[in-house]
Amino acid sequence: MIAAIGTTLFFAATPVFASRAAHLLGSLRANFWRLIVAVVVLGGWAHVFGAGLSGAALGWFVGGGIVGFGVGGIAMFKSLPRIGPTLSTLIVQCLSAISAAAVEWLWLGTRLSLAQSFFVAVTLAGVVIGLLPRSAARPTSPAWRAGLAWALLSAVAQGAGAVISRKAFAVAATAGEMIDPGTAAYQRVLGGLVVATLVLIIVNRRAARTPGSGQTATPFVIANGLTGPVLGVTCYQWALRTMPAGLVQPIVATAPLLTIPFALWFDFAEKPRPSYYVGATLAIIGATGIMLGR
DSSP: OHHHHHHHHHHHHHHHHHHHHHHHHOHHHHHHHHHHHHHHHHHHHHHHTSOTTOSTTHHHHHHHHIIIIIIIHHHHHHHHHHHOHHHHHHHHHHHHHHHHHHHIIIIIOOOOOHHHHHHHHHHHHHHHHHHOOSSOOOTTSHHHHHHHHHHHHHHHHHHHHHHHHHHHHHHHHHTTOOOOHHHHHHHHHHHHHHHHHHHHHHHOTTTTSOOOGGGGTHHHHHHHHIIIIIHHHHHHHHHHHHSOHHHHHHHHTTHHHHHHHHHHHTTOSOOOOHHHHHHHHHHHHHHHHHHHHO
């Protein structure tokens, strides 16, 4: 429960820093350098206090990072300029929760109770109401359809990546190993870094140099790396070790609702509409029900 709440709080803060870093460096470079920060910090923990690159579940954790961090992150990036950040976030967060529950049920046999399913629905309804865009983009345009497809791919990949982490913890437990969340996050981030590096090489061979313009972006890159891949993903792995992905993902899906107060604090966002408060209230009720009823 604490881990899921921590994940939500850290994931709520990270878009504020990510948007500033992406503005200064470009999205691909900002994503690459935040993962570098995460690998350095988490790698230090994992190799000194954790399991490093050992363990029966190493391949599963790295694979989960490739699918969730890598494919899911790149697909999200591709959807943003086509349908906008609000609609992209709405689709990815809500459908990743649904896809996680579906994949976990079909693959691992984990079923949600009727009460759990009800509160998941209430939570996601709150997210939809709170984040519903002010106006719809042109749904008939090829760019809009492409953006929708990328957002759907991102949602499925992120949901599947969460379930792969659940499988990884199960494999480790079967082998008699107890993988700490920091080590799990490190191994997972490595998978994401592989994809981010390959994309940088393909898109722009000169993009993977050290940021130059430079120093103004560094605080945002570090803050983005710490709140997202380091603290956020560590709490995320902690939550997945103890809770089904179908319950973790809906709670984490409320993070964009909390991003708005963070963004207002930094003067990066408009004041929310009344529907935001209705949606946030519903999401809080739903998330509380999930945590109390598990």
